[in-house]
Amino acid sequence: xxxxxxxxxxxxxxxxxxxxxxxxxxxxxxxxxxxxxxxxxxxxxxxxxxxxxxxxxxxxxxxxxxxxxxxxxxxxxxxxxxxxxxxxxxxxxxxxxxxxxxxxxxxxxxxxxxxxxxxxxxxxxxxxxxxxxxxxxxxxxxxxxxxxxxxxxxxxxxxxxxxxxxxx
Numbered sequence: 001x002x003x004x005x006x007x008x009x010x011x012x013x014x015x016x017x018x019x020x021x022x023x024x025x026x027x028x029x030x031x032x033x034x035x036x037x038x039x040x041x042x043x044x045x046x047x048x049x050x051x052x053x054x055x056x057x058x059x060x061x062x063x064x065x066x067x068x069x070x071x072x073x074x075x076x077x078x079x080x081x082x083x084x085x086x087x088x089x090x091x092x093x094x095x096x097x098x099x100x101x102x103x104x105x106x107x108x109x110x111x112x113x114x115x116x117x118x119x120x121x122x123x124x125x126x127x128x129x130x131x132x133x134x135x136x137x138x139x140x141x142x143x144x145x146x147x148x149x150x151x152x153x154x155x156x157x158x159x160x161x162x163x164x165x166x167x168x
Contacts, residue, residue, distance in 0.1 A: 055068075071138060076143065091109060
């Protein structure tokens, strides 16, 4: 069964929203940033699991699949904790510093958009290059786990109201 990539639709929706006269408060942008970051992680985690299942159906032993899954999740947890955590915290600070409502495309700064493009590009590149499903599953699990783990950094400031900006 062919899988339809979801991220082009998300990017298209954000691009369309940026053309409309819609503006969001910094706090709303924070919730949108959290949701998109988490959604990207969940999509890649499910894609990684599907790739590992495909590898298992293709002859990989359950032990090998389990090792690849654990390595992917472990690498993702480390990347989420030490690399993407800083990216999320920088974005939270950027959003908190906003003094007026912004278009939805400003949910992330340019650095975050570059990181998103690179991670998406790696996943697409591996597929186009014909890399075996076992390795694609590992990479997708790692990136998905990193995104999902680092998305949680948005929750504490959002719940505490830290993204609430008082213009005065």
